[in-house]
Amino acid sequence: MTSDVTVSTDVVDAHPTAPAVATTGVPQAPVPSGRSRATERVIGILAVVGTVATVWLGLWVTPPDKVQGDLVRLVYIHPGVAWVALYLAFGLATVSSILYLWPRTRSMFWDRLAAASVEVGVVFNVCTLVSGSIWGKPTWGVWWAWDARLTLTAVLLVLYLGYLALRRVPAEPEVRARRSAFLAIFAAVDIPLVHFSVNWWNTLHQGATVLNANLSPQIHGSMGWTLLLGMVALTLVFVWMLLVRYRIGVFQDWLDGNELDLALAERRSEGTAPGDAAPTPQVGVA
Amino acid sequence: MWRDAVLVAGKDLRIEGRSRVGLSQVAPFGIVALALFAFALGPDRQIMAKGAPGLFWVAVLFCTVLAVQRSVSVESADGARDGLRLSGIDPAGLFLGKAVAVAAQLVVLEALLAAGVVLLYGARVEVLWLIVVSCALGTVGLAVTGTLYGALSSGLRVRETLLPFLLLPIVAPVLLAGTRIWQAAMAGGTPSDGTQWLRLLVVFDAVYLAVGVVLFGPIQETA
Numbered sequence: 415m416t417s418d419v420t421v422s423t424d425v426v427d428a429h430p431t432a433p434a435v436a437t438t439g440v441p442q443a444p445v446p447s448g449r450s451r452a453t454e455r456v457i458g459i460l461a462v463v464g465t466v467a468t469v470w471l472g473l474w475v476t477p478p479d480k481v482q483g484d485l486v487r488l489v490y491i492h493p494g495v496a497w498v499a500l501y502l503a504f505g506l507a508t509v510s511s512i513l514y515l516w517p518r519t520r521s522m523f524w525d526r527l528a529a530a531s532v533e534v535g536v537v538f539n540v541c542t543l544v545s546g547s548i549w550g551k552p553t554w555g556v557w558w559a560w561d562a563r564l565t566l567t568a569v570l571l572v573l574y575l576g577y578l579a580l581r582r583v584p585a586e587p588e589v590r591a592r593r594s595a596f597l598a599i600f601a602a603v604d605i606p607l608v609h610f611s612v613n614w615w616n617t618l619h620q621g622a623t624v625l626n627a628n629l630s631p632q633i634h635g636s637m638g639w640t641l642l643l644g645m646v647a648l649t650l651v652f653v654w655m656l657l658v659r660y661r662i663g664v665f666q667d668w669l670d671g672n673e674l675d676l677a678l679a680e681r682r683s684e685g686t687a688p689g690d691a692a693p694t695p696q697v698g699v700a
Numbered sequence: 701m702w703r704d705a706v707l708v709a710g711k712d713l714r715i716e717g718r719s720r721v722g723l724s725q726v727a728p729f730g731i732v733a734l735a736l737f738a739f740a741l742g743p744d745r746q747i748m749a750k751g752a753p754g755l756f757w758v759a760v761l762f763c764t765v766l767a768v769q770r771s772v773s774v775e776s777a778d779g780a781r782d783g784l785r786l787s788g789i790d791p792a793g794l795f796l797g798k799a800v801a802v803a804a805q806l807v808v809l810e811a812l813l814a815a816g817v818v819l820l821y822g823a824r825v826e827v828l829w830l831i832v833v834s835c836a837l838g839t840v841g842l843a844v845t846g847t848l849y850g851a852l853s854s855g856l857r858v859r860e861t862l863l864p865f866l867l868l869p870i871v872a873p874v875l876l877a878g879t880r881i882w883q884a885a886m887a888g889g890t891p892s893d894g895t896q897w898l899r900l901l902v903v904f905d906a907v908y909l910a911v912g913v914v915l916f917g918p919i920q921e922t923a
Contacts, residue, residue: 515918569869569872572869573869573870575865576862576865576866576869579862579865579866580853580862580866583856583857583858583862589855589922592918592921592922593852593922596852596915596918596919596922597852597866599911599915600845600848600849600852600870600911601870603907603908603911604869604870604873607873607900607903607904607907608872608873610873610900611872611873611876611877611900612876614876614880614896614897614900615876615880
């Protein structure tokens with residue numbers, strides 16, 4: 415986790431959030447430094463290579479399971495996306511939110527990181543539920559069971575969709591950042607409580623979880639390695655998506671702050687265009 | 701802190717006493733919800749009695765959303781929130797006061813809904829103390845989380861639609877615990893089932909009370 419944080423710090427240093435106004439009066443968009451773009455590209459390439467290798471090993475090289483047959487191949491994807499969504503993404507979002515609220519470490523960097531991390535985490539969370547459903551239908555006979563672990567995953571999805579909904583409400587960046595950080599902390603506080611309550615509520619399927627069965631020591635050598643590779647590949651995918659989403663966040667904030675100036679500059683340039691003698695009417699500009 | 705809490709709670713309850721919004725709108729809504737559940741589950745009283753604990757708590761959750769909306773909207777008009785902040789009231793006291801006022805209204809609603817469940821669904825209560833204690837603990841949890849989320853969403857124009865979406869998943873443990881305790885307390889259950897859920901409710905209340913007392917001030921500055 416430390417590595418992607420440092421990488422992202424590099425990105426934020428490359429984009430000053432204060433609008434850089436050039437001599438022409440037109441606000442200049444923040445340009446990411448060559449180094450941060452290169453980092454992003456390298457991680458992206460590694461993620462693609464890792465994913466392709468996982469798919470190849472998972473679909474062609476590894477043997478089918480004795481009991482589950484080809485269904486077992488889902489084990490190379492499902493635990494990986496679950497790990498990224500439930501631990502990495504939401505964990506990072508919680509830590510970033512706390513660091514944002516802590517006065518000494520307050521910076522928009524943490525807010526953007528939390529937002530990017532939740533958004534990517536929600537995508538992985540949906541992937542977890544979908545891949546789990548696809549696996550559940552043939553093995554358990556149902557698309558969905560009200561198992562403790564499934565329920566907790568679904569509740570997490572709803573909690574973090576709420577976080578994204580709150581972020582969509584128009585507000586000053588600082589206000590939005592604080593509000594979202596508080597919400598992320600409330601949600602994180604709730605997770606252990608939901609965890610215990612759904613565990614007591616329904617633990618019927620917990621012992622028979624496919625996940626546990628496959629992580630037992632009887633796992634075939636090549637299957638174990640593919641599973642591990644899948645985890646690493648998906649983590650790289652997460653980091654890459656996080657970096658890209660973070661960069662988009664920087665642009666978005668810059669655009670929100672400069673939209674009017676940009677529109678004005680564009681309007682003025684129309685007025686001074688060659689061959690356009692008539693002065694541009696000022697009505698309707700604002 | 702405590703004196704401020706009493707003042708704020710007294711103010712909110714006085715407003716309620718004069719406007720009667722809770723009594724004339726929220727309470728009838730709760731009864732309507734009970735009737736709708738009955739329509740949805742059919743006229744079989746056995747099924748209704750079996751579902752009564754869950755239906756009671758779902759109705760309480762819906763009423764909580766309304767009570768919290770009301771508690772927030774009282775402050776949003778005429779710059780009342782700014783006035784409260786200017787008055788130098790301790791934020792923790794303000795938080796506790798608002799929560800106490802919401803809790804007091806919820807207790808009345810719960811008594812009404814419990815009577816409704818017993819009369820309309822034919823639910824039979826075996827262990828009364830479990831019912832009372834679970835309602836008390838659940839009310840505290842709902843009022844505290846509701847006040848926190850109400851404050852968080854107080855400045856938003858989309859509060860009416862956003863608050864239920866944010867609040868209801870958070871209070872899922874209260875619904876699960878309340879329902880299980882009621883099932884244990886109804887005919888056929890064993891009281892020992894209820895005690896671990898009571899512990900969960902106590903932890904839930906303690907956690908969000910602590911979070912609220914510490915963070916309510918900073919949240920107020922946000923809105």
